[in-house]
Amino acid sequence: MAVDPREGVTNELLLETLKAIQGTLARHSDDLREIKTRLGILEAQYASLSTRVDRMDERLARVERRLGLVEV
Numbered sequence: 001m002a003v004d005p006r007e008g009v010t011n012e013l014l015l016e017t018l019k020a021i022q023g024t025l026a027r028h029s030d031d032l033r034e035i036k037t038r039l040g041i042l043e044a045q046y047a048s049l050s051t052r053v054d055r056m057d058e059r060l061a062r063v064e065r066r067l068g069l070v071e072v
Helices: 011-066
Strands: none
16 A cells, blocks of 8 residues: 555545454464464364374384393
8 A cells, every 4th residue: 555645644544454463363372273273273183193192102112022032
């Protein structure tokens, strides 16, 4: 939005600019909310995978002990 310096800044121009900023801020807020939701889902999935890997590690250690592959 270009302003001719000879015309000066009007209240109407300020209002339009503020409305544009408000719209942009609303879109960013929506995007941030979506990002937080998706990040929460990823964190939950990571925690689930981490738990499963820990259980697999414990099971593998038990198998190795039973087969005598490691010292007790």
